[in-house]
Amino acid sequence: SELLVLGQNVAEDVTWGMSERDVAALDLDALLERVGLAGLADADPRSLSGGQLQRLALAGALARSPRLLISDESTAMIDRDGRADMLDLLASLPNTGIAVVHITHDPAEAARADRVITIRSGRILSDTRAAPSPTPTDEAVAGPAQRHTSPETPRDTSRLEGGTDREGGTGGMTPASFLNADGERIWGSPTLINTEHLWADRVAHTYDLGTPWEKPVLRDVSLILEPGQAMLITGDNGSGKTTLSRILTGLLLPTWGAVTLGGKPMDGRVGDVALSMQFARLQLQRPSVRTDILAAAGHGPLIGSGVGRRKNALSREEGDRIVERAMSLVGLDPALASRGIDDLSGGQMRRVALAGLLASDPRVLILDEPMAGLDAASRELLISVLDERRRAGLSVLVISHDLEGMDDLCDTHRHLREGVLT
Numbered sequence: 001s002e003l004l005v006l007g008q009n010v011a012e013d014v015t016w017g018m019s020e021r022d023v024a025a026l027d028l029d030a031l032l033e034r035v036g037l038a039g040l041a042d043a044d045p046r047s048l049s050g051g052q053l054q055r056l057a058l059a060g061a062l063a064r065s066p067r068l069l070i071s072d073e074s075t076a077m078i079d080r081d082g083r084a085d086m087l088d089l090l091a092s093l094p095n096t097g098i099a100v101v102h103i104t105h106d107p108a109e110a111a112r113a114d115r116v117i118t119i120r121s122g123r124i125l126s127d128t129r130a131a132p133s134p135t136p137t138d139e140a141v142a143g144p145a146q147r148h149t150s151p152e153t154p155r156d157t158s159r160l161e162g163g164t165d166r167e168g169g170t171g172g173m174t175p176a177s178f179l180n181a182d183g184e185r186i187w188g189s190p191t192l193i194n195t196e197h198l199w200a201d202r203v204a205h206t207y208d209l210g211t212p213w214e215k216p217v218l219r220d221v222s223l224i225l226e227p228g229q230a231m232l233i234t235g236d237n238g239s240g241k242t243t244l245s246r247i248l249t250g251l252l253l254p255t256w257g258a259v260t261l262g263g264k265p266m267d268g269r270v271g272d273v274a275l276s277m278q279f280a281r282l283q284l285q286r287p288s289v290r291t292d293i294l295a296a297a298g299h300g301p302l303i304g305s306g307v308g309r310r311k312n313a314l315s316r317e318e319g320d321r322i323v324e325r326a327m328s329l330v331g332l333d334p335a336l337a338s339r340g341i342d343d344l345s346g347g348q349m350r351r352v353a354l355a356g357l358l359a360s361d362p363r364v365l366i367l368d369e370p371m372a373g374l375d376a377a378s379r380e381l382l383i384s385v386l387d388e389r390r391r392a393g394l395s396v397l398v399i400s401h402d403l404e405g406m407d408d409l410c411d412t413h414r415h416l417r418e419g420v421l422t
Contacts, residue, residue, distance in 0.1 A: 296356025
């Protein structure tokens with residue numbers, strides 16, 4: 001991840017800390033080609049996509065010819081073809097004398113191993129040798145059939161802003177809900193009704209424009225995200241998805257084009273469009289779960305400052321209620337509120353970040369690879385929560401390689417290829 005980047009370029013990052021003799025003996029070009037980074041030896045690691053960073057981490061490990069490789073969710077944030085290539089590479093390593101321990105939530109990935117250990121709540125539930133499986137058919141390799149609607153075609157045109165139908169009723173939709181400390185689902189009317197459109201008009205972006213390192217990333221991106229709409233954007237690694245997410249939130253000004261929310265420039269409305277980042281740890285800047293959620297909701301000091309930033313006076317009890325509600329929404333035990341951020345698992349960090357974003361009551365929520373590191377139950381819960389919020393008027397834009405369950409949430413599917421959104 002971005003937390004592990006050490007070198008100024010890919011080649012330096014792969015060989016960081018290696019002896020001169022080991023570097024001289026390494027066929028770097030062949031290694032980069034093997035992990036899917038051919039031709040990127042001189043690239044700045046900070047310009048790589050999330051999936052490319054995963055490949056970079058693997059290259060750095062293989063450069064040292066380990067006897068054991070521990071792969072912890074190494075296929076997360078990698079597109080489908082790249083994921084298959086990565087799994088093929090991991091499967092080939094034992095034949096070269098490198099044992100592999102692959103940690104994953106995906107049963108399909110586990111099925112490729114010759115030994116599968118299942119762990120739950122810190123206990124080993126099973127330790128089995130996998131039976132040989134038949135050669136997968138083309139249909140099995142392709143995965144579940146896609147049921148996305150065509151680009152810009154809503155699956156239900158009867159739904160209007162705020163989740164009401166054309167007759168003025170709710171169309172059978174239930175208001176957003178959350179689980180209290182006793183596990184009971186509480187129904188209420190969330191303050192998320194949104195009547196503003198997010199509009200990207202002919203957006204293009206080039207990094208280091210006018211320099212020898214000029215790198216075009218986005219060439220032609222236009223979209224309109226309506227209130228209560230959920231849109232899925234897919235694309236291969238390096239296609240510009242993360243850059244687009246930062247532009248849509250106002251965190252990055254596009255080189256050309258404009259982004260507005262409710263007709264007002266996005267750079268003046270930073271915070272109204274919330275972003276769940278690829279690497280959740282980069283988003284969690286406070287020492288505990290409680291303080292991070294409250295800060296995201298607008299209560300507490302700014303980072304690096306003792307200056308308070310409060311929407312209004314907040315008692316301890318009110319803070320506890322905000323934190324408990326937000327954590328329950330994303331399926332986290334409120335008892336974890338006092339836990340340190342670095343004591344959480346990757347999946348828990350992702351849910352804490354989302355809890356804080358939901359507590360801030362944004363107009364639009366953008367999620368960059370939200371399913372990475374989540375088990376099946378957590379994925380189902382996340383989709384359910386997002387769907388409830390969408391029905392209440394929250395606009396949702398999901399950027400993901402993982403399409404499982406997305407057709408239940410998203411009514412529009414767009415694809416980003418070579419900087420052009422189709």
